[in-house]
Amino acid sequence: MYKSRNPVLLSAALLASGLFWGCAAKEDAVRYEYAVISRGTVENTISATGTLDVEARVTVQAPATGIVEALYADYNSPVKKGQIIAEVNTAANPVQKQITAVYSPMDGFVLDRTVNVGSAILGRGSPAATTLFTLAPGLAMLKITASIGETDIASVREGQEVRISLQSLAGRKFTGNVSSIHLMPAITDNVVSYTVIIGLNNTDGSLLPGMTCVLQFVQAKEENVLVVPNAALRFAPAGEAPAVPASSSAGSAGSSVSAVTNALTGGKAGGGGNPFGHPTGGTSYAGGDTNQGEPDKTAAAMEVKTEKTLWYTDDSGKLDSVQVYAGTSDGLRTVVRPAEEGVNLEGLRIILREAE
Template identity: 30%
Template sequence: MKLFKNIILIIAFIALSAAAYFYYQRTHQTNPADTYRLSEITQGDIEQTVSANGTLNPVTLVSVGTQISGIVKKLYVDFNDAVKKDQVLLELDNSLFMAQISQSQASVRNNQAAVELAQANEKRIRQLYVQEYVSKQELDTAVQVLKSAKAQLDSARGLLARDQTNLNFTIIRSPVSGVVVDRVVDVGQTVAASFQTPTLIKIAQDLSKMQINSSFAEADIGNIKVGQVTKFNVDAYPNRNFEGVVKQVRLNPTNTSNVVTYDVVISVDNNEQLLLPGMTAYVNIGVAKREQAWLVPNAALRYKPKLDDNTADSAKNEPRKNASGRKKGNKGSDLNTGSIYILKDGKPLAIKVRTGITDGRYTEITGQDLKTHGINIGTQVIVAELQSNGQAQAGGNMRGPRMF
């Protein structure tokens, strides 16, 4: 009898548990909208840009050097000084060149005297030759001596001119009007110009006109054209945007670790003199713009549902996408197509779309399927699935990081 009662109690407990379970399932069904993170399709303007870093430089930067060696004797300018064309910048010690000039002048006088003696001798021999007191050979010798003396005089004068020129080179003058941006010598320093011209001072011709020398990846260079307006900012003024214009796209590529880049020169007006040489500029060039376009977050184009029975047919045929939501370039595939997912009857439904330009956060979409399924501005699209801990997951088939 006691065993029978225990069996009855067990059966009753199982029945009550089953009833409680079904009641719980009935009253606590998960709302599909709470399983996914959603975002709206919006309408607005979008601009696609390409970005790169560059360096601000003067349009004309003149490196003033010296053609001769010597010791810096006097220095007339310093950093940030404004200079005019032909203004004296510095002087080198000219003692050695003054001595060379004295020697050359003495050589000129010596050769001048030799020429005068040769002229007098040639004149006398010529007169004697007319009177037939000397032979033709003696006359020819006198003429040759005169010519040789004149040649030696010309050579001495050339050396004197060279020495005078070298003396003039001891005074370094500014070739342009501008601002001194660098000075690499001091008074008493010896400069040597044996194999190459040493740089003494750098002068920026006009700091109100500057340029940015930047490098853009080969994937972006096709969208950059001369005359495009660019925007950039610098660390010195983080809350201010500056503008420039693409001046030149240089054809010479730079290959660094198999990464090909091209130099792009951007002209900048610097009338306020806020931008300084050497500043790092963060450049953005607008290459495409759309007005009142339909926009979705890039996460909506990257999302892909779990491979279950409800979504397997649509998901299996979806090609992989890159970080911006665009399809990867499989052979024969259209790189400008993708899919977004909406909730229909509590399940994700794939809608094929054509993707346009992107600004890194949102992407332009168009497509016939949008009208077919009655999708409008404000329609909710899936951007991620919510896990049990409330965190979003971009797609049900995403794998976690490998643990080593």
């Protein structure tokens, strides 16, 4: 005999099934961490170490062999060109006196003294002539000698800006410029490197010869450009699951995607929830970048275009993407420009990674 099913039990079963499906769908939703595309400055640098030294060293020798009779200069003494800085008794018989003066060949100061009164010395005519003093032109301008590997030397050029820091002067930053690049390579254990000389100003005298420096050669620098965290360029979704906002560097976890969309496009979003509109005003630049003013760039970093994908969520919470050209990177952030003209990236909230 046929018995009808209990409508109450059937309704309860359907309701339970619906609740279970809803919970499962909610559990399957993927939460993301976001960042907002904004403007900034990005630099690409080459790191190296170097040693401070005076611009030039001049050794002073006596004109003839003899005994040092007197010294008129010492360590750090300032000297003038033509000043007598030592006297040497050049008589064959030391008991006799035949005094020969030693003059400073330049303006500067005494960097080193290697003799004392009474020292026997060999004059300039000897193959092993004795150095009495080492002079330097001063400390107002110094140089740094650095060794750059063959893989990086092509990115170093004369006049290039170099950022300088020293452990002995923590917190202070100095700036110099490449003054010369030695073309003769140094080869050690099959490793090729080149000597690079950097000049820098030391008017306050805080830098001393022999100090070790950490150098950053500014290879490329772009200012007032659109930048994104490198994590955004690495992100690729496993599937197009509905997104649940987790956190954002520009707002709270519960901020509305549609609010960002309206702010970007003035309430005129493209079809399908795409927040990219055609902005009014501004000037269009290579790569589709649109700006209210020409970005101030000191390096043409976009000569080689590398296309990447940035992911975001549209008004309905669905995943969508936009193609960009990636440019200069400092290891943490990268300059981006839209791959298509008319696309406005600034202010777009992009996905960095799935939230834990």
